[in-house]
Amino acid sequence: MLDAIYIHIPFCVKKCDYCDFLSFKSTKEERKKYVDFILKEIELYPKYNYNTVYFGGGTPSLLEPSDVKRILSKLNINENAEVTLEANPKTVDYEKLKGFKEAGINRLSMGIQSFNEKFLKKLGRLHSSHEGEEAYFTARKAGFNNISLDLMFSLPEQTLDEVREDLEKMVSLNPEHFSIYSLIWEPDTKFFEKLEKGEYKETDNDLEASMYEMIIDYSTKMGYEHYEISNFCKKGKEAQHNSKYWRNEEYVGIGIGASGYIDGIRYKNKMKFTDYYDSILIGKKPVLEVEEVNEEMKEEYRHILGLRLLQEGIIPSSTEKYLEIYKELEKDGFIEKKLGRYILTRKGIFLANDVFEKLI
Template structure:
């Protein structure tokens, strides 16, 4: 293990911070994240608790800060500003805020710039109104275009958008229209997600009742390949299995996850990888506030996993293979040789590294299972 890796192991150079804001206007029918609706009365109290939790950790200087959720943009500028004032960050830090197209005015976008938010992740999912309605989104295609254009006017030169595929009733024509709109808007990063049927969601319940059916795997794979080919043909780098960016604008925060670097997560349900431990916070307001009031880290003890050296390298390889061009260091063992023979991995960089092939990208989960 290198000196840099050892510093990561002991938590000496933590430089990535995730903040979970668990509020939404509406729960999407496919979502199983820790989010709550109609909780405006909790915004202030939760912000105060989150700041207290932040202060319980050492004062690290963060290179990336990520406000996720939920919908962080539901918090007032004053609340977001109070959180930002608590954080110490580097001069060129990447500071990202997730937002939905229907909860952001041009004025608020300008205010976000003033408090040093410099990157946006917009949950567009689709520009097709019938798809947005089907998955339970509150915005429409016009809202999506408008918020993107307003963000550019406000000075944001690093914007990521989310795009979903593999949705029941979605067809190739719908997807092609979405891709053409992406080309027109020209975001700096595109994150793609196939629909995952999570137990406990509205979609899961409808599937159990026979009201919805999963898309055929061949069609979903065809959609994925269309996205890859279209975005690459139009100047985007496919740098991670689910992410594409313009040159030099890959999302720095998530890259730290995929490079198996340690990070802190604060807020309900937030995950951390800190001092040889992986863990998540509790998902209940009462428990979260109680821990914070008692100056105790609000960790869900059932979630704590120790990352020993074996687990460290297992994670490093599994996560590293998500990086399309970087891959991982070549190692000669039965698993890697089998994956090479099956055409799911290939050697590169004079045989010193391994990466997924095109077929390996399509069957990535099968490859990752070999490392678990």
């Protein structure tokens, strides 16, 4: 049953030096216009009943609460649905956060990245460590009782102690959920340029593994459940929307560059505003490319997404191809059976990409 919708908001105040997400600078008028088209695009899809709504970006918190309300009013949202908005600390104050809450947002995902001024600067973030923390407390005051924080690690020249300090600071804030991502060196970013010029260098593999190990050990000791490779939560506070991706469930994707998965077809929307607007103006879904997911591909997706869920894992397939692969992965200590399902072992968690490669 399709009950999830992702809405892409492709605007940022300024591009961070490591990020290649689809986002642009914008004026208030451009953002208004974009929301007008989001409303029109929603009309091109059947009226599903949603249990999860996710505003991702870019920086959705750049929108006005009234615009978020316009979008949410267009959707059939079930009672108790999870309605998340990604927020950048620099773009929110009490009034705005209260406005988002009143508009129907009940979960915030805040991009903190680090509490260390040196790294915030390096990353090209606009907020200070204090502003990051303040934004979190302001969100609490505005009534949010479900907050996720994003942190990054394995940053250029970052030490194990510096990662520990960031993690301890974040955990001391007591968020319901957090995501912690090891830096990906994306081509076409300032970071990548500096890597190529030799100004930055990649973190040594062993050090990165020690960082990840420390993150897992400390977070679980402090009462967080490590439920997905990069995600931790308090009991019952898993990200419901993202969990649907990992369970390979279908969802609607709205906005430029957004992906969706409906009726066995994965699609990606147009990436340029003009193309996106032109399609919608003639009443056509602004889809750039589609991929029909046959049974074999569905199994591949199910495996590589499902194994990311560390407690839940996957129901084993009975096809010969997979039985062979499981046997080998089990023998090498990458996966294990738990209550009739396969999950990654600790070794498998650290070498997850190698495991996924074997499954495709």
